[in-house]
Amino acid sequence: MAESGDKLRDFSRRQPANRRQRSRKVQKVEPKKAKIPNQPRAATGAAMVARSPNVVPAPVGAGGRRPKQELVMPSAVKPMPTAKGQIPPFNPNNVKVRTVRVTKQPMSSQPGRRVSRKTRLKPMARAILYGIRLLIIGVGIGAIVGTALSVLDPANRIAPTATTPNANNTASTQAQPTPNNQAAGLFLTQEITSLKNTVQELAAANPNLTPGVFLVDLETGGYVDVNGSSSSPAASTIKIPILVAFFQDVDAGKIRLDEMLTMQQEMVAGGSGNFQYKPVGTKFAALEVATKMITISDNTATNMLIARLGGMEALNERFRSWGLTTTAIRNPLPDLQGTNTTSPKELGNIMTLVSQGNLVSMRSRDQILDIMRQTERDNLLPSGLGAGARVYHKTGDIGTMLADAGLIDTPTGKRYIVAVMVQRPNNDPRAEKFISSVSRAAYQQFTQSTPTPTNTTSSIPQTGYPSPGVTAPVPTTPINPAVVPPVSNNIGNYPSPVFNPQYYPPR
The missing domain is CATH 3.40.710.10 (DD-peptidase/beta-lactamase superfamily)
Structure with a gap:
């Protein structure tokens, strides 16, 4: 057993280049072994735990071999899973989800608020828009109130005096009708x-x-x-x-x-x-x-x-x-x-x-x-x-x-x-x-x-x-003022003045 071990070490020292080539071949072959459905989850879990920098690998029994650890891909190069359901139990998806959430956190958790973010970027434009709307509403209300007042004003019901027909035209026996x-x-x-x-x-x-x-x-x-x-x-x-x-x-x-x-x-x-x-x-x-x-x-x-x-x-x-x-x-x-x-x-x-x-x-x-x-x-x-x-x-x-x-x-x-x-x-x-x-x-x-x-x-x-x-x-004869009946309802409590209808002073 000692000689065989010495030979293996001498072989590995004499051919380092071949060793690298073998390690690359192992990298190509190892992922295929990881896809075997009959591989026990416990072994896979143990290997992944051994790669964690915070976990100490489990001890190996005497005379045991560590070919799988030497053949496993280094931690610097991690194979990405190619299909769902084959992800190791250390939950890498949580890391991805957290990363996605961190990148989307500054925007908004609700896509419908992106428009409000754009409007918040322009408060002056929003103030101008509200001012224009208030101006339009004010003008409309003013027009309605002005129209109502003009209709209800009695003075506006009177139209200007229209031109009348020529009154001196005596030749016409029938005047033209002027409806409305x-x-x-x-x-x-x-x-x-x-x-x-x-x-x-x-x-x-x-x-x-x-x-x-x-x-x-x-x-x-x-x-x-x-x-x-x-x-x-x-x-x-x-x-x-x-x-x-x-x-x-x-x-x-x-x-x-x-x-x-x-x-x-x-x-x-x-x-x-x-x-x-x-x-x-x-x-x-x-x-x-x-x-x-x-x-x-x-x-x-x-x-x-x-x-x-x-x-x-x-x-x-x-x-x-x-x-x-x-x-x-x-x-x-x-x-x-x-x-x-x-x-x-x-x-x-x-x-x-x-x-x-x-x-x-x-x-x-x-x-x-x-x-x-x-x-x-x-x-x-x-x-x-x-x-x-x-x-x-x-x-x-x-x-x-x-x-x-x-x-x-x-x-x-x-x-x-x-x-x-x-x-x-x-x-x-x-x-x-x-x-x-x-x-x-x-x-x-x-x-x-x-x-x-x-x-x-x-x-x-x-x-x-x-x-x-x-x-x-x-009547052509003078009226006796004494028989002129007084007005029954005197305004201002003054007697009705006696007036002779045969004489009326200029006014």
Whole structure:
């Protein structure tokens, strides 16, 4: 045994190169042996444990051989497993899994958050994006709110005044219909030719007069327009839009009906009315001032309201917002020179808007009509109406112009608007007869129409004020003031003034 061992050592020393070649051959053959299915796991496990630097190899018995340890691949070169299920039990997969996890740890354990990581890299861009979104939302909300306010604003419901047909064209016997022609609250359909011819004949019979006439049937939209858009001195008819503006502020809460207004020296005016005879500094309730402005056409009361409503220019701006182009206040009342202007068509538009409740609330509409019903001068439009008719109107009278405009409610249920303005030689009495004749022709035209079956009474709401019937013509004998019935509901607790209808001072 000693000789054989010495021979083996001498052989290994003499041929080191051959030994390396044999070791490479063993490296090629050894992995094949490791794949033998009958190889016991215990031996494989022992070999792997022996290669671990922290584990001491198991002792070998005396006379034992270690060919397998010498033939096993060095630890520096480890064979990789070629198939699943053949991995040694020291679990190399755990090392791989840990390595993969370490490389993927900085990114994210959830693939869906990679996009959020990119967005976090650009906070400025995200802030700009959110700002653009908020701007778009704000613009959209602003547009919606602006549209809603414009629809709900009563002033925007009034369209600009449309151009009317030529009133001097008497050759045409049938005017062209204008369906859906809406101008400042009016719905006009077709001109009433027969009534227009009558008005033109009356105008031709008075060549010294320059009339402007505008009538509208509020049920059918039929109308008559004879110089209706021509601008004329307004006189006291300018008090109609002032009254409407007053009740607009009442609805808005800017003025109370019981608010006390003080009469200043610069507000005192001559002409019609009795406020001028009160001491300067006298206080009046706002409703009383508005009522006196219409019923007896008090010029001092009118100037007090103009000042309380913000002045002439503020009122003119409001008139323009209603769609009125010729209606304007340029001087305080009484304005005998006729610088304050309006037109029959715009007066008719205002009365239509009041009737429909477009400019004011329905309660204020009722108060406006109640006040206008008490107008004491009744020798113009009321003189052409039959018994039982109701008239809500306001007159205007200066030396060069006479006018009356209002709403008529007939016993048959017909309601229509009429506005007549006549420019005349100084105080020519034929202007009064002309207005009365036009009112009579219009009343006959509209009462001859078939009454509305569902409305046989007036559509004007009933109020606490009595509504006496209007008789025509006006008596030629003086009326005894003692028998004039007082108004049952006195506004402001003042007695109704005695007024002689045969005399009406210029206004």
